[in-house]
Amino acid sequence: MVDFVIPPPSVAAVPVAGGGAFPVRRVYCVGRNYAEHAREMGSDPDREPPFFFMKPADALVIDGADMPYPPQSNSLHHEMELVVALSEGGVDIQEADALRHVWGYAAGLDMTRRDLQNAAKKEGKPWDMGKAFDASAPIGLMVPAAKIGHPSRGLIELKVNGQVRQTSDLSKMIWDIPETIAYLSRLVRLAPGDLIFTGTPEGVAAVERGDLLEGVVAGVGTVRTRIV
Ligand code: MN
Numbered sequence: 001m002v003d004f005v006i007p008p009p010s011v012a013a014v015p016v017a018g019g020g021a022f023p024v025r026r027v028y029c030v031g032r033n034y035a036e037h038a039r040e041m042g043s044d045p046d047r048e049p050p051f052f053f054m055k056p057a058d059a060l061v062i063d064g065a066d067m068p069y070p071p072q073s074n075s076l077h078h079e080m081e082l083v084v085a086l087s088e089g090g091v092d093i094q095e096a097d098a099l100r101h102v103w104g105y106a107a108g109l110d111m112t113r114r115d116l117q118n119a120a121k122k123e124g125k126p127w128d129m130g131k132a133f134d135a136s137a138p139i140g141l142m143v144p145a146a147k148i149g150h151p152s153r154g155l156i157e158l159k160v161n162g163q164v165r166q167t168s169d170l171s172k173m174i175w176d177i178p179e180t181i182a183y184l185s186r187l188v189r190l191a192p193g194d195l196i197f198t199g200t201p202e203g204v205a206a207v208e209r210g211d212l213l214e215g216v217v218a219g220v221g222t223v224r225t226r227i228v
Contacts, residue, residue, distance in 0.1 A: 012057035017141040025193030027055040033199025050175045061138040066228040073113035079200035080158035080215045083108040089191035098178035107223040108139040140223035154218035168201030
């Protein structure tokens with residue numbers, strides 16, 4: 001038994017629909033994984049391999065909880081995404097074998113301080129403070145693949161104050177879920193408890209304090225948060 005000199009931090013977890021909770025180790029995110037979003041961000045989606053960034057596990061905001069508007073930004077953007085949760089890890093995972101590492105799925109929001117991210121991009125600096133800030137990852141209830149299967153098509157949509165802001169289809173991902181897991185597992189050792197935010201479709205835009213964000217991924221679930 002380790003004699004911790006301060007109380008150890010608690011384990012981040014996402015409640016599972018129907019009971020229990022999924023413990024979270026790391027949160028990976030895929031950048032520019034829908035062609036129309038890549039274009040709206042000024043990139044050419046046809047020539048780019050997948051790339052990744054991370055958020056801390058304690059940045060998760062559990063479904064229904066408020067998200068505080070973050071400091072040092074005047075441009076907080078929503079990015080509606082499908083989230084994959086791994087129950088098995090490894091390195092060099094083969095695409096054909098990838099889905100067997102998946103425990104389940106959730107709807108999530110990769111909230112972004114776009115002004116800080118854009119400044120970082122321009123100066124060739126890290127994205128962390130644009131992406132990995134406190135409360136930057138609202139997420140809905142987790143659902144097991146054993147119950148819903150592995151979604152590869154279907155609506156992904158975000159409403160802000162009841163108005164549709166983002167609407168697309170999971171089939172429009174450039175790198176699908178098996179390809180994403182396989183690619184990421186060649187860069188890092190994946191492990192049980194890892195989440196992967198799989199990228200956002202077009203329509204990203206700013207939100208303000210008081211806005212209500214309601215996202216849905218067909219066959220998976222919803223995510224809901226109010227910016228305060
Ligand atoms: Mn994103």
